[in-house]
Amino acid sequence: MDKDLKISRKKKINQAIAFSLFTFLSYFIVAILFVILAFLIYKGIGVLSWGFISEMPTDGMTSGGIYPAIIGTLILVFGSMLFAFPVGVMAAIYMNEYVKDGWIKRFIKLMTNNLAGVPSIVFGLFGMALFVNKLEFGDSILAGSLTLGLLALPVVIRTTEEALKAVDDTFRQASLGLGASKWQTTSKVVLPIAFPNIITGLILSIGRVSGETAPILFTVAAYFLPKLPSGIFDQVMALPYHLYVISTSGTNIEKSREMAYGTALILIIIVLISNLAASRLRKYFGKKVKMN
Amino acid sequence: MKTNYKKFQEKFIEGLLMLSGTVTSLTVLLIVVFLFSEGLGVFNKKPIDDDFNLTIHAENRISKLSPSQVKNIFDQKIKNWKEVGGKDEKIILFKIDDISDFYTDDQLGKDFKNLSWCINDYIVKHRGVIAFFSKKYISKNFKGKILDVDKIKVSEFLSGDEWFPTARPVAQMGVKPLILGTLWVSLGAILIALPLGLAAAIYLSEIANSRIRNILKPLIELLAGIPSVVYGFFGLVIIVPLIQQLFNLPVGETALAGSVVLGIMALPTIITISEDAMRNTPRAMKEASLALGASKWQTIYKVVIPHSASGITAGAILGIGRAIGETMAVLMVTGNAAIIPTTLLEPVRTIPATIAAELGEAPNGGVHYQALFALGCILFIITLVINLLVEFVTKRKTLSKH
Structure with a gap:
């Protein structure tokens, strides 16, 4: 004992x-x-001001604002999603609703997982070889957006697939039983139910894309460009690249520290907002579906 | 008629969806094609600038040298032609900058008009000479012999100790220091992240109550969302100076700084995946263990951890994969010296950082450019192996369940 x-x-x-x-x-x-x-936040909050986000950089990027970098990042995010979102959602629909279990599905899944694991710098190399050099887009918004879009593709596919999987099979059976076709079932029944979760995935991938630096290094990003782009074959400045440049190789690193703190904070704010929006959305729609 | 149209529409949409379904496979294929077609090109090239020549005396028996031999000659480690298979003759290095030591201004002429004549003259007069100069200075009646340089060999590329892709007269493309640098930094990162991550995963899945879990989990996921360039910046302003002071180093940009930053970045991957695996342990198994009188902690390390071992392994492997491929943060904090590391407190250079730092300056299609793509190939193969490994580890678990 x-x-x-x-x-x-x-x-x-x-x-x-x-x-x-x-x-x-x-x-x-x-x-x-x-x-x-x-x-x-502590270091950056003092730098933030209306001027910081609405003015052009001045004095070798040691003062002024980061307006062109913000606009550039917005354009790149929009451009990449224009490609990645429809293609990714369609791929996920195909994977989850159409193709039967078997080697095709396993193969596509394996490839998607592999693509998700490819380092972002390899996307940069690939984008440079294919879009910039082979297709002769040059360093341009088009080349950068497509590169970023490819990078975001596995994320969009994965989150959309999760969203589609979460839709109860009885919905599909009921619709098919009423004589609806496969596409009618998918578009009228499955997609509306899965929609909030798909959008959540979209928002999260926006957060991811906006902070990526390596893929845009050689496909679009400009060191310093005191004007806004006028077409899709122009270069742009981008927030993450701007932060890299002014914190490591700017004309005067000490002087541009302030700007760097401000830029870092803006990037963090973008991520915080997208994460917050995604979780809010999830909660909001989650409640709504339950009430029905 | 209408049903026909509808059928066609159905088929059309299915085709469109199928096309999108193949897009990731297609992308992987394209990446392989482009990366390897550019990268393998490096083994078809000579590591010498196209506009330059290596020349020797016409009676010298040697007609071809390997890149490392040329380098050793110019570093004066090889001092006699007999060491590379030639006659017993002392090697005389000739650099174009030294020309005024041998010829007067009058001989060189105004604006170096007679430079090519002088070079020719010098080479003819010295039997042991080896000269490196631009092709445009080769005169029409050049009496020397143009020396051939071997192509870069795969084995030299992989095992070479030096990475000086812009070195003259021949570029040195040995990726060993870069591969070792990448491994050192990633290994350090995983040594930091794995114990911390596992502890957090155990806490979140087995110890914390659901209220705390619901607060902590999104916070940790937030850690994954912060861009790598921000981590790099944080590392640069906080961790680098900290390490410099702590270890009293001349520079704080070291492998250790890279490991710390990468460790922090790998944490969310490890925590999320291991925690998911642990939460998948069947309740019945845990309760059986508790009912037999085991404490909660005994249940965790005798039941939960063995059961989720494959998930934990997958998390660790994926974490290493992230660390190996990470570019910006490493580029900003490791100092980027292409030397073979001996301690964690030295600057190192990783493969991704090398690509990011040098591709902008490498002329399109040149040897340097292609060598960087070859680095990309190596990186791609490493991550592919890692992904397949994860696939294998997780598959084994689902098989053993049945």
């Missing part, structure tokens, strides 16, 4: 040690996150 008690005591102590260690480490990670966010 005494021995048993000892064992159970030891068990308890072990558990207490292990659990407090895990708890501590988890909060440590969260603390790291807070340090990063708090530091960048």
Whole structure:
């Protein structure tokens, strides 16, 4: 009896040690996150002003604003989604609604997973070889958007597939049973139900695309361009590339630190907003579906 | 009529959807084609600038040298022609900048008008000479011999110790320091991220109550959403100076800085995937263990962790994959010195960082440009292997379940 008690005591102590260690480490990670966010917000908040986001950079990018970089990033996000969203959603519909289980499905799935794992710098190389050089788009919005679009494609496909999978099969059976065709079922029944989750995926991929630097290095990004683009074959400045440039190789790194903090904060704000919007949307539509 | 139209519409849409379904496979295929057609081109080229020549005395037996031999000659590590298979003759290096040491201004003429004559004259007069100069200075009645340089060999490319793609007279393209640099940084990152990530995954899936979990999980996912260039910037302004002070180093841009930043970046991947795997442990298994008198902690490490081992492995492998392919953050904090690392406290250069830093300056279609694509191929193969490995690990788990 005494021995048993000892064992159970030891068990308890072990558990207490292990659990407090895990708890501590988890909060440590969260603390790291807070340090990063708090530091960048603290340093960047003083730089933010209306002028910062609405003016052209001046004095070798050590003062003025980052207006052209913001506009450039918006254009690139829009352009890449124009390609990735329809293609990705259609691919996901094909995968989830049309193709039967078998080697084709497995193969496509494997390829999509592989594409998702390809490093972003390889997308940059590929975009440069295909769009910039082979198709002779040059360093342009078109080349950059397509490269970013390809990068976002696996993300869009994956989230859309999840959304479609979440639709209960009884909906499909009911629709098909009423004599609707496959496409009618998909477009009138499945897609409307899956829509909120698909949009959530879209928003998350926007957050991802807006911060990507490596794919645009050689396909579109301009070091300094004090005017807005006039067509899809123009170069643009972009926020992530701008941050890279002014924090590592600007004309005066010390002087442009302020600008760098501001740019970093804007990038973080974009990510925060897209994450927040996605989770809000999920919650909002989640409630709505339940009420019906 | 109407049903016919409808049928056609159905078929048309299905075709369109199928086309979109193949787009990822097509992209992977195109990436392979373009990457490899550009990258393999490097093995078909000579690592010497097209506009330049290596020339020797006409009576020299040697007609071809390997890139590393040329380099060793110009570094004066090889001092005699007999070391590379020629006659016993001392090697005399001739650089065009030294021309005024041998010829007077009068001989060179106004605006170096007679430069090509002088070069020819010098080469004819020195039996052991090896000269490197632009093709435009080769006169019509040039009496020397133009030396051929070997193409870059695959084995030299992979095992070479030096990466100086713009070096003269011949570019040195050894990727070993870059591969080792990438592995060092990624290994360091995973050593930091794996224990931390596992601890957090265990806490989130087994210890924390659902309210805390619902707060912490989105926060950790947020960590994954922050762009890598922002991590790089944070590393540059905080972690680099910190490491420099902590270890009293001349520069803080080291492999360690890269590992710390990459470790933080790999955390969300590891946490999310391992946590999902742990939560998939059947409740019955956990309860059986608890009912037998095991404590919660015993259940975790004797039941939950073994059961989710494949998921945890997948998370770790994917985390390494992310770290290997990460570009911007590493580029900004590791110092980018292409030397073979011996400690974590030295600057290193990784494969992705090399591509990002050098592609902008490499002329299109040149040796350097193609060498960078070859680096891209290596990176692509590494990530492909990693993806297949993950696929294999997770598949084995689903098979063993049945």
